[in-house]
Structure formats: structure tokens, C-alpha cells
Amino acid sequence: MASSPPSSSGEFELDPVFLNSRREAVVIFGLWFLCFIWAVPVSYMMGYGQEVVPGNVPTVFGMPTWIFWGIVCPWLAADVVTTWLCFCYIKNDDLGVAPEELAEATAAGHESTAGNATTKEGV
Amino acid sequence: MTTSFLLADGSNAALITFLIYTLAVFGIAALSNQLLKSKSFMSEYFLGSRGLGVWAFALTFAATSSSGGSFTGFPAKIYTHGWVLALWIGSYMVVPICTMGLIGKRLNQVARASGAITIPDVLRDRFNSARFGLLTVVLIVFFMSFNLVAQFKAGALILKVLLNDVDIFKSFSLSVAEWASGVGFFGSDSQYLVCLLFFGVAVIAYTTYGGFHAVVWTDVMQGVVMVVGVLILLPLALNAVGGLDRATQEMSKMTPPMRGYGVVQLEGAATEIAQLDKEDWLKMSDGDSTRVFRVAAAKTINPGTKTVYGVELLEITTPSEIERILAGETPSEFVEGAAVTRFSDPGIRYGTATVSTSSAITISPYSPQVFLPTGNTGGEIVQVVEEVRLSAGEAKSVRIEILKISLHLRDEVDPEMANPEAVFSDLSTKAVSYEYGADTPGVYVSGPGPSATDSVGFLSLSVAISFFFMWAISGSGQPSNMVRLMAFKDAMTLRRAIFTVALYYTCIYVPLVFIFCCARVLVPGMEAEPDRIMPEIAVYLTSGIGAAWLGGLLIAAPFAAVMSTVDSFLLMISSAMVRDIYQRNISPDASEGTIKKLSYLCTLVVGTGAMIVAVNPPNFLQDIIVYVGSGLAACFLAPVVFLLYWPRSNVQGSTIGMLAGFSAHFAMYVMGAFFNDSFFRPYRLLDFDPIIIGLVVSFTVTYFATLATPAPPQELVRKYFYRRVES
Numbered sequence: 001m002a003s004s005p006p007s008s009s010g011e012f013e014l015d016p017v018f019l020n021s022r023r024e025a026v027v028i029f030g031l032w033f034l035c036f037i038w039a040v041p042v043s044y045m046m047g048y049g050q051e052v053v054p055g056n057v058p059t060v061f062g063m064p065t066w067i068f069w070g071i072v073c074p075w076l077a078a079d080v081v082t083t084w085l086c087f088c089y090i091k092n093d094d095l096g097v098a099p100e101e102l103a104e105a106t107a108a109g110h111e112s113t114a115g116n117a118t119t120k121e122g123v
Numbered sequence: 124m125t126t127s128f129l130l131a132d133g134s135n136a137a138l139i140t141f142l143i144y145t146l147a148v149f150g151i152a153a154l155s156n157q158l159l160k161s162k163s164f165m166s167e168y169f170l171g172s173r174g175l176g177v178w179a180f181a182l183t184f185a186a187t188s189s190s191g192g193s194f195t196g197f198p199a200k201i202y203t204h205g206w207v208l209a210l211w212i213g214s215y216m217v218v219p220i221c222t223m224g225l226i227g228k229r230l231n232q233v234a235r236a237s238g239a240i241t242i243p244d245v246l247r248d249r250f251n252s253a254r255f256g257l258l259t260v261v262l263i264v265f266f267m268s269f270n271l272v273a274q275f276k277a278g279a280l281i282l283k284v285l286l287n288d289v290d291i292f293k294s295f296s297l298s299v300a301e302w303a304s305g306v307g308f309f310g311s312d313s314q315y316l317v318c319l320l321f322f323g324v325a326v327i328a329y330t331t332y333g334g335f336h337a338v339v340w341t342d343v344m345q346g347v348v349m350v351v352g353v354l355i356l357l358p359l360a361l362n363a364v365g366g367l368d369r370a371t372q373e374m375s376k377m378t379p380p381m382r383g384y385g386v387v388q389l390e391g392a393a394t395e396i397a398q399l400d401k402e403d404w405l406k407m408s409d410g411d412s413t414r415v416f417r418v419a420a421a422k423t424i425n426p427g428t429k430t431v432y433g434v435e436l437l438e439i440t441t442p443s444e445i446e447r448i449l450a451g452e453t454p455s456e457f458v459e460g461a462a463v464t465r466f467s468d469p470g471i472r473y474g475t476a477t478v479s480t481s482s483a484i485t486i487s488p489y490s491p492q493v494f495l496p497t498g499n500t501g502g503e504i505v506q507v508v509e510e511v512r513l514s515a516g517e518a519k520s521v522r523i524e525i526l527k528i529s530l531h532l533r534d535e536v537d538p539e540m541a542n543p544e545a546v547f548s549d550l551s552t553k554a555v556s557y558e559y560g561a562d563t564p565g566v567y568v569s570g571p572g573p574s575a576t577d578s579v580g581f582l583s584l585s586v587a588i589s590f591f592f593m594w595a596i597s598g599s600g601q602p603s604n605m606v607r608l609m610a611f612k613d614a615m616t617l618r619r620a621i622f623t624v625a626l627y628y629t630c631i632y633v634p635l636v637f638i639f640c641c642a643r644v645l646v647p648g649m650e651a652e653p654d655r656i657m658p659e660i661a662v663y664l665t666s667g668i669g670a671a672w673l674g675g676l677l678i679a680a681p682f683a684a685v686m687s688t689v690d691s692f693l694l695m696i697s698s699a700m701v702r703d704i705y706q707r708n709i710s711p712d713a714s715e716g717t718i719k720k721l722s723y724l725c726t727l728v729v730g731t732g733a734m735i736v737a738v739n740p741p742n743f744l745q746d747i748i749v750y751v752g753s754g755l756a757a758c759f760l761a762p763v764v765f766l767l768y769w770p771r772s773n774v775q776g777s778t779i780g781m782l783a784g785f786s787a788h789f790a791m792y793v794m795g796a797f798f799n800d801s802f803f804r805p806y807r808l809l810d811f812d813p814i815i816i817g818l819v820v821s822f823t824v825t826y827f828a829t830l831a832t833p834a835p836p837q838e839l840v841r842k843y844f845y846r847r848v849e850s
Contacts, residue, residue: 011847014845017229018844022768024224031220032217035214055372057371062370062371063371064568071209071213078217079625079629082217083622092614093614098235
């Protein structure tokens with residue numbers, strides 16, 4: 001298998017950015033799935049096919065009960081989990097430098113060196 | 124007859140806002156162009172030098188994802204179908220974390236490692252395959268070109284809705300109509316033409332001149348306008364309706380309106396040509412009670428006329444709503460000196476019919492057509508009252524006027540009257556009720572929501588599942604989103620941006636549902652043109668507090684949204700052509716000066732071309748947008764996920780999977796043409812949307828095709844999945 005030999009040589013190891021990203025993706029997909037199995041079934045069971053008495057709809061904070069428990073609650077929960085993922089779980093990996101960024105940095109370095117040299121000459 | 128002075132004020136404000144916007148985006152484009160001079164042109168023009176910070180990245184991502192639909196189509200849907208739209212949009216609770224988090228960090232890393240500037244770049248370099256890169260270019264250009272035309276049309280239509288009552292706009296449109304009258308290509312809608320020209324020129328100019336950074340900065344400005352607009356509207360709407368609970372209870376009493384044709388009697392004969400405007404209010408005395416109607420299509424009244432036949436009307440059916448309208452609690456101003464005397468009875472001479480065709484045709488208004496409902500006997504001669512354009516195999520409900528009843532035999536038909544390509548059926552002069560939810564109180568506060576056309580309601584369970592899947596998962600597979608994921612500065616920026624967009628969407632979509640549920644109560648009878656509910660409610664609420672300028676700002680939000688989507692698509696197509704076709708396949712050693720000129724030229728030509736096609740755009744605007752969005756996800760999501768996360772993935776498996784996803788998705792639409800008589804009414808296997816079929820096929824085929832074909836070269840695996848151990 002082509003995917004395993006590089007690590008066996010001892011010179012290479014699996015890129016931690018790849019490993020972290022894959023682990024984070026699995027968790028994020030899990031979050032989507034949890035929201036899915038919360039929002040759709042709860043909304044369907046509480047909000048579909050129910051008898052409605054006009055002018056006397058059960059509400060929470062003004063919205064129909066099924067909207068509150070089926071959509072707003074999981075939405076707020078998803079926001080809380082998203083916040084946790086963003087600030088506590090997703091790793092602050094180094095994503096590398098693109099070739100053109102490297103070229104620009106090198107060019108800037110040369111200019112800076114040249115600038116310093118000119119200044120020194122001026123002095 | 125009456126006109127809505129409030130709306131006119133608001134539209135003037137919209138015009139001023141539009142002009143301010145235009146100036147602002149040109150200023151932004153000029154600033155962006157300065158940046159181009161100090162950076163690598165290609166990377167800066169198409170990718171913003173991979174340097175987007177939190178706010179720029181978050182807001183450009185959010186604004187691009189929220190197309191014009193978020194501020195026109197979505198509010199119209201809430202208004203038309205009620206609370207169930209909260210479930211329809213529900214998966215936006217995880218859209219930010221899914222669309223940015225699932226592949227964002229890894230895609231950014233791989234793009235940096237390969238020096239990729241476009242999505243085809245990434246795919247090509249990851250497998251070191253020029254052919255695969257070209258395949259993705261072809262697919263992107265194919266889908267995006269359709270979408271670009273559709274979005275230009277959407278932008279022009281939104282602008283037309285917003286400027287509808289502005290005097291200077293009307294008179295300018297009339298001048299254009301006279302100028303263009305001899306040229307068939309320009310069509311008959313001069314207002315649309317003017318809006319398309321304004322919109323198109325503005326977007327093409329600033330995108331061409333400023334490139335990616337101009338697009339991103341205008342997105343930021345537009346994103347701010349959108350969220351500020353929504354957050355201002357929310358308390359105003361809740362205050363005006365008396366709280367969200369009151370809105371819900373009022374909605375629970377509502378029943379969908381009836382639509383049909385009526386006769387309007389004037390107190391005295393008209394002395395000059397006049398008009399019953401669309402959305403004018405009319406009453407009808409019916410014994411002790413009063414029935415309330417809204418004009419659904421403008422009707423011209425000729426001098427000397429006292430009785431106006433064939434007025435298309437919408438009847439309000441909810442008793443409590445009628446009470447409030449008659450008591451003056453809603454902004455409903457009745458036309459003085461006119462009343463409905465008959466509504467939807469057989470003698471009205473106007474109605475609807477379904478016209479279908481086997482080849483593309485255009486039927487001119489007031490040209491006699493033959494209606495023969497059963498075999499060769501009986502029928503009528505009818506004429507359509509507005510131009511009808513049909514593509515091959517399409518069927519459409521049209522408004523008709525019956526000219527002569529009781530035609531006996533096909534042989535009696537004057538050949539010049541018969542249009543052999545068009546078949547008329549389902550002739551009806553009766554009032555049409557909703558297919559689901561008619562006469563059913565409570566339908567606006569429960570699922571599946573009322574539907575005028577679907578007998579199972581608006582959002583059945585399978586459709587709800589499809590949408591929950593579609594927004595979050597297929598959103599991750601959009602190349603326009605992916606290219607932004609290549610542009611952020613570092614992982615910290617991504618993390619903060621996901622959080623920002625999550626808050627942003629919470630502040631946009633949940634309040635939008637609240638606001639337009641309130642709007643259902645505050646502004647009744649908008650079913651005649653629900654796309655106007657956003658400007659209508661903005662002007663209604665802000666005029667109440669004496670802030671017309673605020674109304675203009677809020678009205679501009681949908682315009683901002685569609686602008687931010689169009690500019691992104693425009694840049695994607697030109698980058699595919701310049702970078703992926705010219706530079707990488709034709710002239711790898713092209714100088715930066717050549718690339719620069721070519722990039723400007725390509726963006727200009729693609730944009731102008733799309734604008735010209737949009738002069739006579741295809742029908743099915745929303746259907747094209749849905750087809751393109753789901754088709755792109757079916758093609759790109761599986762290969763991209765595998766190439767990022769599976770070292771074993773190879774070019775053969777990804778190519779086969781990409782083509783399989785495209786084919787499965789396309790097949791559902793082709794089968795729709797056979798089984799549902801229209802390409803844009805796709806076949807729903809197991810009642811699921813084609814996107815789900817496309818994604819399942821694409822993921823499955825990519826996986827097995829990859830395993831069945833040789834492993835990828837070790838150096839590629841090493842480059843993208845391994846790093847050298849530091850001693």
C-alpha cells in the first residue's frame with residue numbers, strides 16, 4: 001500500500017495537521033448528525049399532524065412549542081458546542097507557507113537588507 | 124386609482140441607497156486595485172494573497188452563502204407557509220461549523236502546500252493530473268455559467284421590485300422601451316432591462332477592477348448591512364404586532380386566501396384611462412357581511428368603462444383578519460368608488476389554463492389559441508393575456524381570456540388561430556384554493572405548512588430531511604465556498620471566523636422567521652406578490668417611527684446579498700479560464716503583465732456575456748440555482764473529502780466518483796423530464812431530493828473505484844499526508 005511505506009522508513013510521520021483536521025471533521029459531522037436527529041424528529045412529532053385550537057396555540061417565548069423544542073433549543077445548543085469547538089477543541093495548527101508567500105517574504109527581506117545598506121551608506 | 128405612497132417613499136430611499144452603494148463599491152474597488160500593484164497579481168486578484176483576517180473571512184463567507192434568496196425568497200416563503208420555515212432553514216444551526224470546519228483547515232493547508240490558487244488547481248496538484256484538473260474546470264464553468272445568468276436575472280428582478288414605484292425609474296424605463304421597441308432581442312420588459320443594465324455594469328466593473336479583495340470588502344459591507352437591517356427590524360416588528368405570542372395566536376386563526384377572477388363596478392364611468400393597481404384593496408358587500416379582496420394583477424380601465432371584467436383577485440378568508448383590515452388596523456387602503464360585485468363565477472370570461480408544448484414556443488398576448496379539452500368535440504377559443512414563453516416539454520399555468528365558447532369540432536378551427544405546438548387544458552374560471560391547508564385554521568403554525576400547489580403540504584418529512592442534509596452538507600461541497608477556505612490567513616482566523624459566522628447566522632435567520640411571521644399579521648394579502656414583503660414591511664415599520672432612510676437601508680439588504688453572490692461566481696469563472704486553462708495548460712511561462720491583462724479581460728467578457736444572455740434569461744430561475752448548487756456538491760464534495768482525508772485516494776477513483784455524482788444527479792433531472800413532464804421537476808427516488816442521491820452515489824463510487832484501482836504514487840502521499848521527522 002502506498003499510504004503506509006513513508007512512515008515505515010522512520011524519516012516521515014503522519015502530518016499532525018492532517019490528523020487533527022480529520023479528527024475535528026469527524027466530531028463536526030457528529031454534531032451535524034446529533035442536530036439532525038434532534039431537530040427533525042422532535043419537530044415532526046410535536047408539530048406535524050397535531051390538532052390546533054385557533055387562538056390558543058401552546059407557545060414558549062411566543063413561538064409554537066414545537067419550534068422552541070425542535071429548532072430554537074438545538075440551535076442554541078449547536079451554537080454553544082460550536083463555540084466550544086472553536087475555542088477549545090480545534091487545534092491552532094501551522095498551515096504552512098505558500099510558494100508565492102515565500103517569494104514575497106524573500107523579496108521583502110532583500111529589499112529590507114538593501115534599504116538598511118543604503119541607510120548605513122548614507123550615515 | 125390608489126397607489127401605495129408609503130412604498131413609493133421607500134423605493135425612493137432604495138434608489139438613493141442603491142446609488143450610495145454603487146459609489147461605495149467603486150471606492151472599494153479602487154482601494155483593492157492599489158493592493159494589486161504591491162503583491163503577486165494572480166494570488167492577489169483571485170485569492171486575496173491568502174491573507175484574510177477574521178472579519179473579512181467570516182463576512183465574505185457568510186455574505187456569499189446568503190444569496191439574494193435570503194432576503195427575498197426566504198421572507199416570501201415564511202409569509203406564505205408560516206412557522207414551518209423554521210424547520211426548513213433549521214440546519215443553518217450547523218452550517219457555519221460544517222461548511223467551514225469539515226474541510227476548511229485541511230483544504231487551506233493542501234492549497235498552500237501545492238501553491239494552488241483555484242479549486243481546480245488543488246485537485247490537479249493533489250493528484251498531479253492535468254486531465255483531472257481540466258475535468259473540474261469544465262464542470263465548474265458549466266455549472267457556474269448557468270448560475271451566473273440566473274443570478275444576474277435575480278439581481279435585476281430584485282432591483283425591479285425595489286424601484287417599482289420610483290417616478291424617475293418609471294420614466295427612464297419608458298424611454299428605454301421606446302428606444303428598444305424595434306429590437307426583438309430586448310424583449311418587452313423595459314424595467315427589467317434597465318435594472319439588469321444598472322446591476323450588471325456595477326458588479327462587472329467593480330469585480331473586474333478590484334478582483335478578490337474588492338469582492339471580499341464589498342461582501343463585508345453588505346454583510347454588515349444585512350445583519351444590522353435584521354436586528355433593527357426585529358424589535359420594530361415585535362412592537363408593532365404586540366409581541367411574538369400575539370403574532371402566533373393570530374396566525375393560528377388564519378386560513379390561506381382564495382384566488383380567482385372578479386367583476387369590479389365603478390361608481391361612475393372612467394373619464395380617462397386608469398388602472399387598478401396590483402395590491403389595491405377592494406370590498407364586496409355580501410348581505411350583512413363584507414368580503415375583502417386584493418388585486419392580484421394590474422388591470423387597465425378604458426375611458427367610459429363602468430364595469431371592469433376579469434380582474435384577478437385574492438380573497439382574504441380569515442374572519443379575524445378581515446375584521447382588522449376593515450377596522451383600519453392594517454396598512455390597507457381601499458380603492459374609493461369601486462367595489463367587487465361578482466367573484467369567480469362561470470360567466471366571467473377569464474380564468475386559468477395549463478398550456479404545454481413539445482417544442483420551445485412563445486405565445487404573444489391576445490393572439491387567439493384553441494382549447495379542445497376532450498378529443499375532437501367541444502371547446503373554446505381563448506387568448507393568453509400576457510406573453511408566454513415555454514421551453515420544450517414545459518407546462519405552465521397561464522391566465523387566459525375566453526373569446527368564444529362552444530366550438531364544436533376541430534375542423535371548425537381557423538388554421539391561423541390554432542397554434543399546433545401549444546396544447547391548452549384544465550380550463551378553469553373558478554376561484555382556486557390551496558391544495559393543502561385551505562379552510563384549515565392552524566395550518567400556518569404547524570407542519571407541513573400550507574401549499575398552493577402540493578397536496579402533501581409545503582414541507583413533508585422527506586423534504587425536511589433533504590433540506591437538513593442539503594444546507595449543511597452540500598454547502599460544504601460548493602467551490603465558491605471552498606475558494607474562500609483557501610484564502611484565510613491561519614488556523615486561528617478559521618476558528619474565530621466559524622464562531623463569528625455561527626453568531627451571524629443565528630442573528631439573521633432566527634430573527635427573519637420571527638419578523639416575517641409578524642409580517643403575516645401586520646401586512647395581510649401579500650400572497651399576490653410575496654417577494655415584495657421585505658420592502659413592504661421595512662417601509663411600513665420604519666415609516667411608523669419617521670425614519671424613511673432606515674427603510675431604504677433595510678430595503679437594500681437583499682440587493683446587497685445578491686450582489687455579493689454574483690461577484691464571487693464571476694471571479695470563479697474567470698479564474699478557471701485564466702489560471703486553470705491558460706496559465707497551467709497553454710502558456711505556463713506567461714508574464715505577469717499578460718496574465719493581468721487577460722484576467723481583467725476575462726472577468727469583463729464573462730460578466731458582459733452573462734449579462735447579455737440574461738437579457739433573455741431562461742425561465743425557472745430558482746430551479747436553475749437549485750440544480751447548480753446541488754449538482755456542484757454531487758460532483759465535488761466526495762472527491763475533495765477523500766483527497767483531503769484519505770491517503771489512499773487516487774485520480775482514477777476521484778474521476779469516476781465525480782462523473783458518477785454528476786450522472787446520478789443529472790439522471791434524476793432527466794427522469795423528471797419523462798415522469799414529471801419537466802426537467803426542473805426532478806424525479807425523487809424514495810421521495811428524496813436529487814442532491815442526496817447524487818452524494819450517496821458519489822461517495823460510494825469514489826470509495827470503491829479507488830480501492831479497485833492502483834494506489835497513488837508515494838511521493839504524492841508523502842507530500843500531502845506526511846512530514847519529515849525533526850530530529
